[in-house]
Amino acid sequence: MTTLNNGVVMPLLGLGVYDIYGRDAEQTVEWALEIGYRLFDTAAMYKNETPVGHALRHGGVARQEIFITTKVHNDDHGYDATLRAFDLSLARLGCDYIDLYLVHWPLTQTRQQTWKALETLYAQGKVRAVGVANYLLPFLTELATYANVVPAVNQIEFSPYLYLTDELRYCRQHQIQLQAYSPLIRGQRFDDPRLLTLARQYGRTPAQLLIRWALQHGVSAIPKSASRQRLAENFDVFDFSLSPESMARMDGLHENLRVVDDPTPML
Numbered sequence: 001m002t003t004l005n006n007g008v009v010m011p012l013l014g015l016g017v018y019d020i021y022g023r024d025a026e027q028t029v030e031w032a033l034e035i036g037y038r039l040f041d042t043a044a045m046y047k048n049e050t051p052v053g054h055a056l057r058h059g060g061v062a063r064q065e066i067f068i069t070t071k072v073h074n075d076d077h078g079y080d081a082t083l084r085a086f087d088l089s090l091a092r093l094g095c096d097y098i099d100l101y102l103v104h105w106p107l108t109q110t111r112q113q114t115w116k117a118l119e120t121l122y123a124q125g126k127v128r129a130v131g132v133a134n135y136l137l138p139f140l141t142e143l144a145t146y147a148n149v150v151p152a153v154n155q156i157e158f159s160p161y162l163y164l165t166d167e168l169r170y171c172r173q174h175q176i177q178l179q180a181y182s183p184l185i186r187g188q189r190f191d192d193p194r195l196l197t198l199a200r201q202y203g204r205t206p207a208q209l210l211i212r213w214a215l216q217h218g219v220s221a222i223p224k225s226a227s228r229q230r231l232a233e234n235f236d237v238f239d240f241s242l243s244p245e246s247m248a249r250m251d252g253l254h255e256n257l258r259v260v261d262d263p264t265p266m267l
């Protein structure tokens with residue numbers, strides 16, 4: 001668990017549900033609840049808020065034990081449109097409130113007004129925390145010039161292969177919880193011999209090492225899996241720890257590798 005800058009407690013490890021739809025999304029969330037996941041990361045853009053919400057409501061776990069994140073779709077940026085979009089997300093999820101609402105992408109013309117709408121939703125108590133996604137350092141420093149509320153979370157692509165130390169340092173300094181999306185690099189480096197050697201040393205899988213690496217940096221991680229076995233594997237990371245030497249070796253894997261677009265052109 002981590003305590004956000006407004007006192008709200010959030011699990012550090014969660015499930016990302018990008019690219020899972022309908023009954024598959026329901027089934028995945030049901031399995032995840034059984035395994036112990038309590039943080040769920042969706043977005044209006046993922047088109048699965050309805051099945052995710054349905055599974056969360058019927059999964060036998062009390063609402064207050066579950067932490068739900070969703071995000072403003074790029075098509076809904078702007079003050080009024082964001083307020084409307086929030087209500088629609090809430091209705092699709094079937095909730096009275098959302099735990100964390102994020103600006104999904106820092107669109108050039110509209111990100112400021114969109115943030116102002118999030119501040120309104122926060123002041124109205126409809127969301128327990130507000131944050132941003134894909135805010136690299138220049139976006140964060142710009143946001144600081146007009147924000148009345150410091151974002152609780154910044155969700156960015158982050159892995160040993162994209163070890164963004166400037167963003168990590170800034171977020172720590174400003175009490176913004178960094179959250180790693182695509183923490184498994186969508187599997188693109190599972191065959192890296194350096195990672196495999198370390199994984200063998202710990203008797204763990206590459207996925208488990210990547211998740212553990214994020215958590216030991218104090219970074220939240222939201223790996224996605226739609227397989228029951230891999231959901232369990234990804235959650236089974238709390239009974240070992242990486243040594244400082246292993247952490248340093250993984251830090252050294254940085255190669256600026258992205259699996260999602262670089263947000264920088266939005267500046």
Ligand SMILES: NC(=O)c1ccc[n+]([C@@H]2O[C@H](COP(=O)([O-])OP(=O)(O)OC[C@H]3O[C@@H](n4cnc5c(N)ncnc54)[C@H](OP(=O)(O)O)[C@@H]3O)[C@@H](O)[C@H]2O)c1
Nearest residue numbers: 016017018133181182183184185186207223224225226230
């Ligand atoms: N804010 C944003 O702009 C943004 C952008 C991208 C992602 N995200 C969020 O971050 C979440 C995670 O990122 P992601 O989905 O891009 O990628 P990811 O979590 O890095 O990787 C997911 C891929 O890895 C596979 N996988 C999962 N666990 C595995 C394991 N233990 N062994 C082998 N393969 C495994 C999955 O396949 P199976 O399903 O078959 O297991 C899937 O193909 C998303 O679901 C979404 O919630 C946010």
